[in-house]
Amino acid sequence: MNIKELHLQYKKRLAKEKRWIKFYQLFILVGFFVLWEMASSKRWIDPLIFSAPSRIFKLLTNMVSDGTIFIHINYTLFETVLGFILGTLIGTILAAILWWFPTVSKILDPYLVVLNSMPKVALGPILIVALGPGMTSIITMGAIISVIISTIVIYTSFRNVDANYLKVLQTFNATKWQMFKEAILPASFPTIISTLKVNVGLSWVGVIVGEFLVSSRGLGYLIIYGFQVFNFNLVLMSLLIIAIFATLMYQLVEMLEKRLIKNE
Amino acid sequence: MSFLVVEHVSHTYFSKDAATEALRDIHLTIEEGEFVSFIGPSGCGKTTLLSIIAGLFQPTYGNVFIENQQVYGNKELSIGYMLQQDYLFPWKTIEENITLGLKLLNKHVDMSIASKLLQDVGLPPVEKKYPRELSGGMRQRVALARTLAVDPKILLLDEPFSALDYQSKLKLEDLVSKMLKQYNKTAILVTHDIGEAIAMSDRIYLFSARPGKIHKVFDIPEEIRTLPPFEARSHSSYSPLFQQIWKELEHLEH
Numbered sequence: 302m303n304i305k306e307l308h309l310q311y312k313k314r315l316a317k318e319k320r321w322i323k324f325y326q327l328f329i330l331v332g333f334f335v336l337w338e339m340a341s342s343k344r345w346i347d348p349l350i351f352s353a354p355s356r357i358f359k360l361l362t363n364m365v366s367d368g369t370i371f372i373h374i375n376y377t378l379f380e381t382v383l384g385f386i387l388g389t390l391i392g393t394i395l396a397a398i399l400w401w402f403p404t405v406s407k408i409l410d411p412y413l414v415v416l417n418s419m420p421k422v423a424l425g426p427i428l429i430v431a432l433g434p435g436m437t438s439i440i441t442m443g444a445i446i447s448v449i450i451s452t453i454v455i456y457t458s459f460r461n462v463d464a465n466y467l468k469v470l471q472t473f474n475a476t477k478w479q480m481f482k483e484a485i486l487p488a489s490f491p492t493i494i495s496t497l498k499v500n501v502g503l504s505w506v507g508v509i510v511g512e513f514l515v516s517s518r519g520l521g522y523l524i525i526y527g528f529q530v531f532n533f534n535l536v537l538m539s540l541l542i543i544a545i546f547a548t549l550m551y552q553l554v555e556m557l558e559k560r561l562i563k564n565e
Numbered sequence: 566m567s568f569l570v571v572e573h574v575s576h577t578y579f580s581k582d583a584a585t586e587a588l589r590d591i592h593l594t595i596e597e598g599e600f601v602s603f604i605g606p607s608g609c610g611k612t613t614l615l616s617i618i619a620g621l622f623q624p625t626y627g628n629v630f631i632e633n634q635q636v637y638g639n640k641e642l643s644i645g646y647m648l649q650q651d652y653l654f655p656w657k658t659i660e661e662n663i664t665l666g667l668k669l670l671n672k673h674v675d676m677s678i679a680s681k682l683l684q685d686v687g688l689p690p691v692e693k694k695y696p697r698e699l700s701g702g703m704r705q706r707v708a709l710a711r712t713l714a715v716d717p718k719i720l721l722l723d724e725p726f727s728a729l730d731y732q733s734k735l736k737l738e739d740l741v742s743k744m745l746k747q748y749n750k751t752a753i754l755v756t757h758d759i760g761e762a763i764a765m766s767d768r769i770y771l772f773s774a775r776p777g778k779i780h781k782v783f784d785i786p787e788e789i790r791t792l793p794p795f796e797a798r799s800h801s802s803y804s805p806l807f808q809q810i811w812k813e814l815e816h817l818e819h
Contacts, residue, residue, distance in 0.1 A: 466654065
């Protein structure tokens with residue numbers, strides 16, 4: 302047997318393993334919905350509370366055909382994406398300020414700890430009073446929930462950049478801004494991307510809670526409305542849509558990661 | 566006045582618990598085109614002195630001048646610094662790494678300089694590759710090219726060969742020595758390796774530790790100085806000198 306054949310066999314084994322994994326993943330997905338449908342129709346679970354895939358699908362087709370669902374998805378998606386971008390961007394800018402002024406960072410250290418430990422959604426009522434019961438409050442919720450933790454994580458990464466890179470730049474008489482641009486920021490891109498991944502989830506929490514509190518539109522509103530009128534088809538449908546879009550956002554961040562971090 | 570003057574430099578590090586005297590009254594001069602080495606036991610402040618010469622920070626006492634200009638806070642002087650590891654920026658291509666210094670110093674960046682320097686340091690055209698695609702020896706050659714690109718007044722070499730395998734190390738010693746002669750550069754090498762110091766330098770400063778002081782100065786005989794490092798190691802005068810420095814160093818460590 303020659304090397305080429307062995308290599309071919311090895312590749313076949315890999316492909317086979319991959320096929321099995323895909324199969325099981327699909328199996329779990331299909332199995333989950335089939336079981337759910339069955340449990341509901343056979344009354345193992347209460348269909349009034351837990352609904353059923355067929356009911357959800359019917360509701361969805363109705364809402365798609367009259368177009369109302371797109372209004373809600375658009376609204377929530379816009380708020381989430383904006384909150385997510387703002388949260389990470391402001392977090393990065395704050396981290397840069399802390400890096401630039403070490404004394405400021407020492408002074409603010411305990412306050413950052415306090416702000417980070419505090420449950421941000423508890424600020425919801427204050428935001429609504431201050432910014433009005435509208436989109437601004439909800440976007441702020443989406444941003445505020447991730448901004449402090451982003452600041453802390455990214456600032457730690459800025460500080461942990463190998464000092465020898467800075468030494469190299471210093472011998473070239475680099476200014477502080479050049480050191481930031483050439484070493485500190487690019488060396489921290491992997492950390493910034495991983496905060497982005499965490500922030501995808503956090504922003505959804507902020508926005509959905511925000512919509513619970515004030516909104517008259519959006520997926521969070523549909524959930525709270527469905528709950529109030531005891532229409533759990535609506536609640537679970539909104540939940541499924543959120544799961545799908547949150548996953549898509551995560552995938553987008555991963556694509557960004559591949560483009561931005563070429564060297565690994 | 567000499568090309569480089571280190572004028573009665575002392576330096577003390579302060580921490581909450583202690584004040585550690587790293588250097589005491591270092592006074593030395595180096596002429597243009599000379600190659601000198603600093604050796605000594607660990608903790609003798611060699612690297613501290615190198616950083617002070619590079620103008621990275623100000624010594625507690627004393628001054629350093631290159632061509633009569635103070636080095637600390639001097640934006641006009643360009644200094645080449647090579648470290649134990651290459652510290653190439655992993656997110657920049659080889660070309661971008663080599664021209665980084667030029668870019669930062671606002672000099673005209675001609676990308677062809679990268680190709681020329683790569684050739685000079687004996688590398689194939691790898692301009693568009695990333696550092697991770699090169700071996701340790703190749704990366705250190707790129708680091709040398711990056712240092713030479715800005716045409717520095719002086720090269721400071723902080724154990725640049727210590728992380729390499731023995732063969733790469735010997736080859737790189739010859740290369741650095743050849744290139745410094747070719748460009749008529751002044752250089753200071755910090756090393757633990759007595760053989761390397763003898764083979765490469767015109768003069769060796771032996772430091773004693775705690776606090777760092779110049780203990781003894783060895784002038785390398787003409788016949789070794791003129792040879793490339795690899796051949797210098799097999800010259801008949803090499804061994805006795807090695808023994809002499811070895812004994813001094815032994816003596817210091819006890």
